Amino acid sequence: MVVNCLRGFEFLGDWALYYFNLTGRMGLFMLRAVIATIVPPYKWEPLVNQIHFIGAKSLFVIIFTGAFTGMVLGLQGYYSLSQFGSESALGSAIGLSLVRELGPVLTALMVTGRAGSAICAEIGIMRNTEQIDALECMAIDPFKFLIAPKLVAAIISLPILAAFFNVVGILGGYLIAVPVLGVNEGAYFQGMYQSVIWDDLYMGLVKSLAFAIIIIGICASKGFYVHLDRAGGFGAEGVSRVTTSAVVFSSVAILVGDYLITAILL
Amino acid sequence: MTEQRDPIIRLVEIEKSFGTQKVLRKASLDIRTGKATVIVGGSGQGKSVLLKHMLGLLKPDNGQVLIHGKDISRMKKNELMEVRRDIGVLFQSSALFDSITVYENVALPLRERTKLKEAEIGRIVKEKLALMDLHGVEEKYPAQLSGGMRKRVGLARALVLDPKIVFLDEPTTGLDVKRSEEIYKLFHHTQRKLGYTSVIVSHDAPKIFKLADYVALVADGKIQECLPPEDFQTSENPYVKAFIQATMGEIYRGEGESL
Numbered sequence: 357m358v359v360n361c362l363r364g365f366e367f368l369g370d371w372a373l374y375y376f377n378l379t380g381r382m383g384l385f386m387l388r389a390v391i392a393t394i395v396p397p398y399k400w401e402p403l404v405n406q407i408h409f410i411g412a413k414s415l416f417v418i419i420f421t422g423a424f425t426g427m428v429l430g431l432q433g434y435y436s437l438s439q440f441g442s443e444s445a446l447g448s449a450i451g452l453s454l455v456r457e458l459g460p461v462l463t464a465l466m467v468t469g470r471a472g473s474a475i476c477a478e479i480g481i482m483r484n485t486e487q488i489d490a491l492e493c494m495a496i497d498p499f500k501f502l503i504a505p506k507l508v509a510a511i512i513s514l515p516i517l518a519a520f521f522n523v524v525g526i527l528g529g530y531l532i533a534v535p536v537l538g539v540n541e542g543a544y545f546q547g548m549y550q551s552v553i554w555d556d557l558y559m560g561l562v563k564s565l566a567f568a569i570i571i572i573g574i575c576a577s578k579g580f581y582v583h584l585d586r587a588g589g590f591g592a593e594g595v596s597r598v599t600t601s602a603v604v605f606s607s608v609a610i611l612v613g614d615y616l617i618t619a620i621l622l
Numbered sequence: 623m624t625e626q627r628d629p630i631i632r633l634v635e636i637e638k639s640f641g642t643q644k645v646l647r648k649a650s651l652d653i654r655t656g657k658a659t660v661i662v663g664g665s666g667q668g669k670s671v672l673l674k675h676m677l678g679l680l681k682p683d684n685g686q687v688l689i690h691g692k693d694i695s696r697m698k699k700n701e702l703m704e705v706r707r708d709i710g711v712l713f714q715s716s717a718l719f720d721s722i723t724v725y726e727n728v729a730l731p732l733r734e735r736t737k738l739k740e741a742e743i744g745r746i747v748k749e750k751l752a753l754m755d756l757h758g759v760e761e762k763y764p765a766q767l768s769g770g771m772r773k774r775v776g777l778a779r780a781l782v783l784d785p786k787i788v789f790l791d792e793p794t795t796g797l798d799v800k801r802s803e804e805i806y807k808l809f810h811h812t813q814r815k816l817g818y819t820s821v822i823v824s825h826d827a828p829k830i831f832k833l834a835d836y837v838a839l840v841a842d843g844k845i846q847e848c849l850p851p852e853d854f855q856t857s858e859n860p861y862v863k864a865f866i867q868a869t870m871g872e873i874y875r876g877e878g879e880s881l
Contacts, residue, residue: 478721486717493677493789495706496734 385577392499402505410471411513422521426528447544448551450529459522464567472575476602479579480595510568578602630655636685647843663840710780714791716772718764725760750778770801790822827869
């Protein structure tokens with residue numbers, strides 16, 4: 357009995373140590389990535405490639421999800437608002453929920469799934485096949501060479517992708533609200549115009565920037581430290597396992613971060 | 623270890639454990655300037671661990687790793703970077719960057735570490751690839767090459783900045799006899815031509831002895847002997863005797879069968 361109790365403590369301690377360690381490692385990883393980003397020389401070609409990969413190639417999926425999110429908001433918003441006879445507020449409701457919340461969050465989740473997983477797997481494979489050791493031995497800083505372009509590209513891409521998401525979402529909502537449900541066109545845009553102010557855009561922008569750092573920090577560091585993974589980060593299976601956990605961890609962190617930023621900025 | 627003159631690398635009483643497993647117990651070794659030192663030993667005896675200490679990829683629990691007289695295990699990151707500028711490495715797995723072409727792989731150290739113009743980079747890359755007897759592979763990706771070719775590209779990349787020290791981790795593992803011979807010849811040829819110091823980890827004894835100025839045996843967590851090949855083969859050290867018997871014995875049997 358006593359032994360079992362002790363084992364419980366042992367398990368708890370082991371778990372806590374592991375996760376403290378992991379969080380610390382990610383923090384230091386981000387710090388080194390930021391330093392590597394700031395210190396010259398700067399190279400443009402890798403940055404452009406990464407913006408293409410993280411940003412441009414995510415555009416289709418963002419437009420697609422943005423359109424459907426806007427359309428669903430149109431339907432659901434109309435249903436809720438019509439119970440109070442305030443269908444004319446539909447434009448404001450859609451605009452505010454997209455700009456402040458759904459735009460940045462859903463964009464970040466989609467980018468995690470598309471680019472975050474790929475980044476984690478790519479860096480994890482490089483680690484497992486000694487390519488990162490090779491970089492270090494060639495006196496090439498892996499943070500500067502691998503991580504910095506991805507970090508800057510994500511910071512540039514995410515706000516732009518979120519902006520696309522918002523615009524397409526607003527148009528999707530319009531498509532449902534005006535032609536299908538018969539909301540007045542003027543009321544849809546006028547309401548939105550009046551209620552969405554600079555502070556709302558600011559909140560959306562802060563979220564996008566924070567999510568960019570979360571995605572790269574978690575996905576890249578998980579891959580970079582695949583060999584330190586507790587479940588054994590060796591071979592293809594090790595990479596697949598850390599990629600899964602990076603996507604889950606990053607998605608959860610985005611939602612928690614979303615709550616914290618909202619609570620602080622409101 | 624008879625002569626102590628001018629070692630470019632000195633390992634001083636290195637101790638290293640992984641968890642409860644003690645891999646190195648006070649291992650000491652001197653690598654002499656301009657010579658080829660081959661590190662041999664059974665699997666799991668710590669050959670690669672020893673090599674990773676010399677590259678600064680692992681830090682010893684105790685002891686010193688001196689390169690040009692400076693302890694790299696206690697260096698700051700940028701000092702270590704400075705030391706690594708003189709070093710070229712061929713990894714066991716070749717460790718080529720698999721998402722870029724052969725040309726870009728060999729050009730990478732030049733692009734990242736020098737301010738050379740693209741035309742000059744192209745000239746050096748072509749020259750190194752030609753030195754390795756590689757023609758028309760510039761635009762291929764590493765995955766499209768055979769194992770032997772990948773090793774040669776790895777060697778070209780390791781030599782591209784004309785390093786003073788070259789490390790080779792199992793340069794012939796996974797290659798057939800003919801390809802191994804090719805790598806040995808190439809290596810012998812380039813070392814004579816470029817005059818670098820080399821450290822080779824291999825279990826391809828005794829063939830690798832042909833390349834060696836010195837042979838060092840790792841066993842029981844220590845360097846048992848580090849001697850020129852002829853002296854090594856007649857050493858009275860029990861570990862060395864056992865090693866020679868095991869490896870040479872196999873070779874003689876192998877030849878007997880083929881007759």
